Amino acid sequence: MALPRPSVHSSAQSITHRFAILVAGGSGTRMGADRPKQFLLLRGEPVLLHTLRRFAEPALGVSDIVVVLPADQLDTWQALCAQFSVDIPHRLVAGGATRWASVKAGLAALKAHTEGLVAVHDGVRPLVSRQVVERTYAAAATHAAAAAAVMPKDSVRLVSAHGSAAQNRSRLRLMQTPQTFEIDLLRRAYAMPELASFTDDATVVDDLCRVQLVEGDYRNLKITTPEDLVVAEALLGQ
Numbered sequence: 001m002a003l004p005r006p007s008v009h010s011s012a013q014s015i016t017h018r019f020a021i022l023v024a025g026g027s028g029t030r031m032g033a034d035r036p037k038q039f040l041l042l043r044g045e046p047v048l049l050h051t052l053r054r055f056a057e058p059a060l061g062v063s064d065i066v067v068v069l070p071a072d073q074l075d076t077w078q079a080l081c082a083q084f085s086v087d088i089p090h091r092l093v094a095g096g097a098t099r100w101a102s103v104k105a106g107l108a109a110l111k112a113h114t115e116g117l118v119a120v121h122d123g124v125r126p127l128v129s130r131q132v133v134e135r136t137y138a139a140a141a142t143h144a145a146a147a148a149a150v151m152p153k154d155s156v157r158l159v160s161a162h163g164s165a166a167q168n169r170s171r172l173r174l175m176q177t178p179q180t181f182e183i184d185l186l187r188r189a190y191a192m193p194e195l196a197s198f199t200d201d202a203t204v205v206d207d208l209c210r211v212q213l214v215e216g217d218y219r220n221l222k223i224t225t226p227e228d229l230v231v232a233e234a235l236l237g238q
């Protein structure tokens, strides 16, 4: 797909290019559907299309969007783009066996960009708001690394072989995406070997840089199990 002239986001001090990697390379085992959950329909459109639209909002000024898909599903997405007349410029990349490998593949596709900010976002978080995306880019411009997070609403206990212990939830956060970084920082982080503890990008970057947490949004849910689809349908209808 043809890309438009790169756009930039400017402030009084600097001009910062903005990029995005939408990771949608998973298989959706917990959803248990007949196809990967990023292709399921929400209000008549694929989950991933909702997500792509959010990042294509002109006010965000994202100039290069990379969508990472399962290697055997590139054709599926291209067919959906034709079916839904998607005219949002984006590039497709084949992902890997883990989220970490898929982000790495997305970063490789952005190799032409030596500076700027890159937001990594789950393709299955279709309800992310422009405000949350903007917050992570703005915080990353200042702190190099930023991630959306929310406070737990429930009480939390740590379980062990000996039972369970109450935790002080005011010191806990639930991590969301986007997680946004100076591109060179994220590249250096992803050059290191994969660890089993890498469930998000902040964890990959932790050893190199303090990650600034910004306010996420309870509506920014990750479509994971069937009830999430029901909630997302309702929220999209608001």
Ligand SMILES: Nc1ccn([C@@H]2O[C@H](COP(=O)(O)OP(=O)(O)OP(=O)(O)O)[C@@H](O)[C@H]2O)c(=O)n1
Residues within 6 Å of the ligand: 023, 024, 025, 026, 027, 028, 029, 030, 031, 037, 038, 068, 095, 096, 097, 098, 099, 100, 102, 103, 121, 122, 123, 124, 125, 222, 223, 224
């Ligand atoms: N190899 C992988 C695994 C996950 N993801 C993406 O990372 C995001 C968060 O992952 P998750 O919700 O766990 O998705 P799945 O791996 O598809 O789900 P499951 O764990 O239930 O199989 C999703 O957008 C998913 O497509 C990815 O790009 N590549």
Ligand SMILES: C[C@](O)(CO)[C@H](O)COP(=O)(O)O
Residues within 6 Å of the ligand: 099, 122, 174, 175, 176, 177, 199, 200, 201, 222
């Ligand atoms: C990146 C993430 O969405 C932040 O909450 C989450 O860690 C993904 O985890 P999953 O195990 O791939 O669902």
